[in-house]
Amino acid sequence: MVIDWTGLRAAAADAARRAYAPYSRLLVGAAGLTADGRVVTGCNVENASFGLTLCAECGLVSALHATASPEPSGAPRPSLVAVAVVAGDGDALLPCGRCRQLLLEAGGAALLVDTARGPVPLGELLPAAFDNADLSARREAG
């Protein structure tokens, strides 16, 4: 799959312009390319309680699922293959730790994440990650 990084960065910058960030004034947009060729976006949404603030990647992952075609139970979930996260000025931002974990479940360790030095696999940004295999391997029977 050819990844249009320029288009993905532009979609992220467009989402950043819609961010609700009255407290930090750090506008953040994220855009992701899905395995079925869609582009989904998110922006950060702050809250006066601060602890409830949502990162742009949270909105992106929600949009990934909310905009996917309904699939029968047991079908593969929609997934991401590439993600760009930018600040309001268009410069690349790295996802925070929480969002790296969210993105892992939405795209796996091979998910390409844009950085200031170019795209890198998410596995490099979140080594030795906890994932759903850890749950199934350690879940008690019954």
Ligand SMILES: [Zn+2]
């Ligand atoms: Zn985050």
